[in-house]
Amino acid sequence: MEITVTINGSDHASDVEPRTLLVDHIRRTVGLTGTHVGCDTTSCGACTVLMDGKPVKACTVLAAQADGSEVTTVEGLKTADGLHPVQQAFTDDHGLQCGFCTPGMMLVGASLIAENADPSDDEVRWAISGNLCRCTGYINIVKAIRTAAARVAESSNGS
Amino acid sequence: MFPARFDLVVAQSVGEAVEAKADAGEGGRFLAGGQSLIPMMKMRVAFPDTLIDINRIAGLGAIERANGHLQVGALARHAEVVASDATFGAIAAAAPWVADPLVRNRGTMCGSVAHCDPEGDWNSVLLATGADVVAQGPNGERSIPIAGFIDGAFTSTLGEDELVVGLRIPVPSGRSGGAYLKLERKVGDYATVAVASHLELDDSGAISAAGLALTSVNPINTKVADAEALLVGQQPSEELFAEAAELAAAAAEPRDDVRGSAAWKRQVVRTYTKRGLAAAAQQAEGS
Numbered sequence: 001m002e003i004t005v006t007i008n009g010s011d012h013a014s015d016v017e018p019r020t021l022l023v024d025h026i027r028r029t030v031g032l033t034g035t036h037v038g039c040d041t042t043s044c045g046a047c048t049v050l051m052d053g054k055p056v057k058a059c060t061v062l063a064a065q066a067d068g069s070e071v072t073t074v075e076g077l078k079t080a081d082g083l084h085p086v087q088q089a090f091t092d093d094h095g096l097q098c099g100f101c102t103p104g105m106m107l108v109g110a111s112l113i114a115e116n117a118d119p120s121d122d123e124v125r126w127a128i129s130g131n132l133c134r135c136t137g138y139i140n141i142v143k144a145i146r147t148a149a150a151r152v153a154e155s156s157n158g159s
Numbered sequence: 160m161f162p163a164r165f166d167l168v169v170a171q172s173v174g175e176a177v178e179a180k181a182d183a184g185e186g187g188r189f190l191a192g193g194q195s196l197i198p199m200m201k202m203r204v205a206f207p208d209t210l211i212d213i214n215r216i217a218g219l220g221a222i223e224r225a226n227g228h229l230q231v232g233a234l235a236r237h238a239e240v241v242a243s244d245a246t247f248g249a250i251a252a253a254a255p256w257v258a259d260p261l262v263r264n265r266g267t268m269c270g271s272v273a274h275c276d277p278e279g280d281w282n283s284v285l286l287a288t289g290a291d292v293v294a295q296g297p298n299g300e301r302s303i304p305i306a307g308f309i310d311g312a313f314t315s316t317l318g319e320d321e322l323v324v325g326l327r328i329p330v331p332s333g334r335s336g337g338a339y340l341k342l343e344r345k346v347g348d349y350a351t352v353a354v355a356s357h358l359e360l361d362d363s364g365a366i367s368a369a370g371l372a373l374t375s376v377n378p379i380n381t382k383v384a385d386a387e388a389l390l391v392g393q394q395p396s397e398e399l400f401a402e403a404a405e406l407a408a409a410a411a412e413p414r415d416d417v418r419g420s421a422a423w424k425r426q427v428v429r430t431y432t433k434r435g436l437a438a439a440a441q442q443a444e445g446s
Binding site: 001017018019020021024040041042043045048051054055056057059060061062064065108126127129130131 | 160161162163164165166167169190193194197198200201202210212214238258259260261262264265346347
């Protein structure tokens with residue numbers, strides 16, 4: 001079936017089988033491999049993308065269900081000015097070790113900050129509770145998301 | 160992993176969806192959030208030959224109060240139930256404990272109810288509060304009380320040609336409170352044990368209505384009717400709740416498994432029933 005998904009601001013029209021999963025569509029058809037396949041059973045969150053602004057597990061959404069949606073993958077986080085504040089904070093605060101869960105963690109972090117300018121540790125932990133880090137690097141992931149939130153708040157206050 | 164081949168029908172109206180289901184027969188399944196169905200299809204434990212996607216149908220997403228009821232439409236996502244001001248008691252308490260935040264962004268309350276996973280959270284909550292499942296078939300709409308809707312593990316009394324279009328949950332008119340205490344090994348896991356409680360108080364402070372139901376300790380979600388009967392007409396007290404907790408523990412038939420021993424789970428039922436009823440009573444007294 002014919003679908004058009006807006007991925008990171010660009011429209012991608014494709015003919016997909018109904019059983020094509022959104023994560024496979026993004027990785028194989030569109031060729032954006034920053035979205036990972038981890039458990040493939042709706043548990044780990046490595047395949048997290050933002051669908052119309054909300055984080056979802058792309059291994060558990062049919063590509064056909066995303067027809068007409070706006071999808072943001074990790075490749076879409078960067079801005080014209082460079083890295084997204086969440087990406088910069090993960091770099092500065094050592095928010096990743098192996099990096100496998102990182103795209104999902106950063107997308108959840110970015111969507112949290114968009115809704116809550118000053119999340120507490122508990123709120124960050126709650127938000128990322130559907131995403132697993134097998135390196136168990138949660139301390140720095142939480143720290144990085146809070147750093148990003150603080151920097152976003154600071155720059156918006158300053159402007 | 161990916162599902163076996165199927166035909167996809169994207170329904171634009173309830174009528175269209177019901178008609179497509181009638182055409183597809185036993186091999187047809189409705190797709191709402193898909194957070195249980197898609198994983199089951201990927202693992203090939205479900206292999207419908209037609210999926211009828213209801214996500215594009217307008218007007219099914221409401222969570223609102225009308226005529227003394229909380230009405231939840233077929234496309235209301237768990238995350239929207241969490242965020243809603245229209246919920247109350249045990250419904251509001253349970254919503255944040257369903258699955259994980261990402262699954263809650265897609266999965267629907269009605270979908271969970273219709274799925275009848277014996278370890279799902281919502282059906283216990285609705286057994287405690289009372290609810291009608293609103294089903295639409297080719298011959299119109301009917302309401303099915305939740306206790307009569309749940310027929311067994313992954314089985315409901317919904318007709319082959321019917322779609323769950325919403326839930327109708329009675330909102331208590333007087334003082335009321337509720338709780339959903341869920342023990343889980345990690346976020347997003349099934350409950351090891353969970354207890355839903357719901358209490359309504361009359362003007363004298365006595366319990367005028369009570370609901371109590373258990374998750375993950377029986378072959379299906381279980382309403383503890385004898386404990387509910389015991390509670391009604393009594394003043395809330397620690398002793399009363401301890402007595403109800405014994406009935407709940409007796410109603411539980413947990414099994415030894417990876418989540419814990421049967422004896423321990425039974426003890427958790429006892430403890431959570433006491434705590435849940437106390438929390439419900441406290442909320443009711445403050446309401």
